Amino acid sequence: MLALRLWMTAFMAQRASSFAPHPSARVRNAAPAFKLPPLSLFGKKNDDPVVEFVEDPPPTEVYASRMSAADGADLSSSGVVDTDLTTEPSPSPSRPSFAEETDYDVIVVGGGCAGLGTALMLTKTFGLDDSRVLVVERGEKVGTSFRAWPEEMRFISPSFNQQGWTQSFDLNSICWGTSPASLLRAEHPSGEEYALYLEAIAEQSGLQVRAGTEVTDIEDAGEKKEGDRPPGPFRVNLKETSGSQAEATVSSRYIVWAAGEFQFPKDKRTMTYVYKEGEENTGKPKVRFNDMFPGAELCLHNSHVRSWAKLPGDDFLLIGGYESGVDAAYNLAKAGKTCRMVASTPTWCLQTGDPSSELAPYTAARLREVLAPDFSPRPKLFAPLEVVAVVEAKEGGYDVAARWKGAEPEFNDRGLGFKIEEAGNADSLVTLRTPEPPILCTGFEGSVVAQAADLFHFPTPDQEKKSCVGNGPLLTRDDESTRVPGVFLVGPSVTHGELSFCFVYKFRQRFAVVADAICQGLGMDTRAAVEECRRQDMYLDNFATCEDGCGDMC
Ligand SMILES: Cc1cc2nc3c(=O)[nH]c(=O)nc-3n(C[C@H](O)[C@H](O)[C@H](O)COP(=O)(O)OP(=O)(O)OC[C@H]3O[C@@H](n4cnc5c(N)ncnc54)[C@H](O)[C@@H]3O)c2cc1C
Structure with missing residues (x-):
C-alpha cells in the first residue's frame, strides 16, 4: 500500500512539473545530435579536483548507512588471488581541494558503465551542465569492477561497430557514437580492455568524476515536502578510499544509484526474502541469510x-x-x-x-x-x-x-x-x-541490498521480480525509488515485471528514461532529447517489444 502511494505521488508530481528551470539547474539547450569525438586510448587525464574534503563530517540521520564492501575470504596467500574487489591496492595520491562546487543537481554513485552512461546522457544529450553532475567512484579509476575480472575472462555479448547501418549500435557500448569494438579492436573484450573504453569515455567527455572516493551515506537534508519536485536536496557523505581517507559532504537534488551488482561474491551465504503471506511491505527488505552449504x-x-x-x-x-x-x-x-x-x-x-x-x-x-x-x-x-x-x-x-x-x-x-x-x-x-x-562459481549479491537497502522498497514474494542477482527493488516506471523520491536506479538490477535489464545493451536503454525524469524535475524541456534518444534506440519505455523473444520459434 505504502509503495503504491509513494509511486503515485512521485509520478503525479513529476508530470505536473512546469518547464520553468529550477534555480539551481544551469540549463543548456539540449544538444540532441551529440556525438563524442572519436575515442582514443591516449586521452589526456583530467585531474581537476571537484570536492573539498574535511576530516569530521557532522553526524546526522542517514538513509543508507551500510555502504561498505561485503566481507571477503582471506585467500591472498596464493599470489594470484585478490581479496578485495572494491578498491585498488595502491595508495592514491592526496587530492587537492576544490571548494567552489559542493552543490550538484545529480550525484551518480558508481563510475561503471551504468553510472557513466547515465552521466553522459544527462549532460551531453539532455543538456545539463557538466558542472552540475558528479560521478563518484570508489576505485582508483572508472571501470573498477571490470578490472577485477580474471585475465582470461571475456565479454560474452559480442561487440561490433554496426552503427549507421542498423537500427541499433555496438551491444556493449554505453553511449551512441562510441564502440568498444572500434576502440579496442576486440569482439569479446577482456575486463581490463573494457575498463579502458570506459576510461577513455570519462576522460574525453569532460564528465566530472571523483575517483578513489566512496559514497558512505546519503541523508535527506529535510528541506522539501514529499512530492515536491525537484526533491531533495540530499546530503551525500564522501570518503576517500585510500590515502588520507578524508571525508566531505556535498549536496544534490537527485541521486542515481549505479553501484553495480557484481562486487559482492555469493560465497558463504544465500539470501532469501522472508515476508510472511499477507504481511504488509514495510519497506525494509526482510532477508534471511542462510549458509550456502556446510563447508x-x-x-x-x-x-x-x-x-x-x-x-x-x-x-x-x-x-x-x-x-x-x-x-x-x-x-x-x-x-x-x-x-x-x-x-x-x-x-x-x-x-x-x-x-x-x-x-x-x-x-x-x-x-x-x-x-x-x-x-x-x-x-x-x-x-x-x-x-x-x-x-x-x-x-x-x-x-x-x-x-x-x-x-x-x-x-x-x-x-x-x-x-x-x-x-x-x-x-x-x-x-x-x-x-x-x-x-x-555461484554468482553475486547485489549492491542495492548490500549497500543501499534503506533507499528502496523491496518486493514481497507475490511481487517478486527477478533481476540478474536476485530480487530487484521496486521502482516507478521511470526507475525512481518508490521509497525515496529523487533516488533513481540504473544498471543490471533494474527490473520491470518479468523483464530484467541484465546486460549493457538492455540497461543502457533506460539511461534516457532516468535523465528525462530528472531533467523534467529540474524544469527543463526534454522533448528534443527524448526524440533523439528514441531514434538512437536508447529510450525504452514500451516493454512489449522486449517480450517478443524468439525462444519458441528459433
Ligand atoms: C564475469 C562477468 C561477465 C559479464 N559479461 C557481460 C557481457 O558479456 N555483457 C554484458 O552486457 N554484461 C556483462 N556482465 C555484466 C556487466 O559487467 C554488468 O552488467 C555491468 O558491470 C553493470 O554495470 P554497473 O555500472 O551497474 O556496475 P559496475 O560496472 O560494477 O560499476 C559500479 C561501480 O560502482 C562503484 N561503487 C560501488 N559502491 C560504491 C560507493 N558506495 N561509492 C562509490 N562508488 C561505488 C564500483 O567501484 C564500480 O566501479 C558481466 C559481468 C560479469 C561479472
Missing part, C-alpha cells in the same frame, strides 16, 4: 581468481555451471588443467528465449571446443547434481558431497552434443575428492 567457507569464489592459468594446482572442482562456471572450465582446460564441473542445472540444455538467461552462444561454443573428442584434458560435467557439503579430507584435499537431482523436461540437449557424465538416481549421494579448494 562453503573452505571454497574459493571464482571472482577472487586473477588468472586461471596462473592459479596454483592442476586439478580443480567447480561448483556452479552457468556463465562463470563454464568460463572457468574452459580456461582451466585451455591452460592444460583437469577440471570437473558440478552443476545443479545443466544450463547448456536450457532455452529460455531471453539471451541473458540462457548460456550465451559464445560460451556454448567455447564449451563445445573443450568437450570435443580430440581435446585434452577434457573437462567433466556432472549435472543435475547439487553440492550439499564440503569437508577437508584427512588424507589432504577436499571431499565434495553432492545429491543427484531428477531430470526435468526442459533439460534438452537439442542435439547440440554436450557430452556429460552419466547421472546417478535422483536423491542418491556421491562424493568427489579434489586436491585444491573447490571453486565457487
Whole structure:
C-alpha cells in the first residue's frame, strides 16, 4: 500500500512539473545530435579536483548507512588471488581541494558503465551542465569492477561497430557514437580492455568524476515536502578510499544509484526474502541469510581468481555451471588443467528465449571446443547434481558431497552434443575428492541490498521480480525509488515485471528514461532529447517489444 502511494505521488508530481528551470539547474539547450569525438586510448587525464574534503563530517540521520564492501575470504596467500574487489591496492595520491562546487543537481554513485552512461546522457544529450553532475567512484579509476575480472575472462555479448547501418549500435557500448569494438579492436573484450573504453569515455567527455572516493551515506537534508519536485536536496557523505581517507559532504537534488551488482561474491551465504503471506511491505527488505552449504567457507569464489592459468594446482572442482562456471572450465582446460564441473542445472540444455538467461552462444561454443573428442584434458560435467557439503579430507584435499537431482523436461540437449557424465538416481549421494579448494562459481549479491537497502522498497514474494542477482527493488516506471523520491536506479538490477535489464545493451536503454525524469524535475524541456534518444534506440519505455523473444520459434 505504502509503495503504491509513494509511486503515485512521485509520478503525479513529476508530470505536473512546469518547464520553468529550477534555480539551481544551469540549463543548456539540449544538444540532441551529440556525438563524442572519436575515442582514443591516449586521452589526456583530467585531474581537476571537484570536492573539498574535511576530516569530521557532522553526524546526522542517514538513509543508507551500510555502504561498505561485503566481507571477503582471506585467500591472498596464493599470489594470484585478490581479496578485495572494491578498491585498488595502491595508495592514491592526496587530492587537492576544490571548494567552489559542493552543490550538484545529480550525484551518480558508481563510475561503471551504468553510472557513466547515465552521466553522459544527462549532460551531453539532455543538456545539463557538466558542472552540475558528479560521478563518484570508489576505485582508483572508472571501470573498477571490470578490472577485477580474471585475465582470461571475456565479454560474452559480442561487440561490433554496426552503427549507421542498423537500427541499433555496438551491444556493449554505453553511449551512441562510441564502440568498444572500434576502440579496442576486440569482439569479446577482456575486463581490463573494457575498463579502458570506459576510461577513455570519462576522460574525453569532460564528465566530472571523483575517483578513489566512496559514497558512505546519503541523508535527506529535510528541506522539501514529499512530492515536491525537484526533491531533495540530499546530503551525500564522501570518503576517500585510500590515502588520507578524508571525508566531505556535498549536496544534490537527485541521486542515481549505479553501484553495480557484481562486487559482492555469493560465497558463504544465500539470501532469501522472508515476508510472511499477507504481511504488509514495510519497506525494509526482510532477508534471511542462510549458509550456502556446510563447508562453503573452505571454497574459493571464482571472482577472487586473477588468472586461471596462473592459479596454483592442476586439478580443480567447480561448483556452479552457468556463465562463470563454464568460463572457468574452459580456461582451466585451455591452460592444460583437469577440471570437473558440478552443476545443479545443466544450463547448456536450457532455452529460455531471453539471451541473458540462457548460456550465451559464445560460451556454448567455447564449451563445445573443450568437450570435443580430440581435446585434452577434457573437462567433466556432472549435472543435475547439487553440492550439499564440503569437508577437508584427512588424507589432504577436499571431499565434495553432492545429491543427484531428477531430470526435468526442459533439460534438452537439442542435439547440440554436450557430452556429460552419466547421472546417478535422483536423491542418491556421491562424493568427489579434489586436491585444491573447490571453486565457487555461484554468482553475486547485489549492491542495492548490500549497500543501499534503506533507499528502496523491496518486493514481497507475490511481487517478486527477478533481476540478474536476485530480487530487484521496486521502482516507478521511470526507475525512481518508490521509497525515496529523487533516488533513481540504473544498471543490471533494474527490473520491470518479468523483464530484467541484465546486460549493457538492455540497461543502457533506460539511461534516457532516468535523465528525462530528472531533467523534467529540474524544469527543463526534454522533448528534443527524448526524440533523439528514441531514434538512437536508447529510450525504452514500451516493454512489449522486449517480450517478443524468439525462444519458441528459433
Ligand atoms: C564475469 C562477468 C561477465 C559479464 N559479461 C557481460 C557481457 O558479456 N555483457 C554484458 O552486457 N554484461 C556483462 N556482465 C555484466 C556487466 O559487467 C554488468 O552488467 C555491468 O558491470 C553493470 O554495470 P554497473 O555500472 O551497474 O556496475 P559496475 O560496472 O560494477 O560499476 C559500479 C561501480 O560502482 C562503484 N561503487 C560501488 N559502491 C560504491 C560507493 N558506495 N561509492 C562509490 N562508488 C561505488 C564500483 O567501484 C564500480 O566501479 C558481466 C559481468 C560479469 C561479472
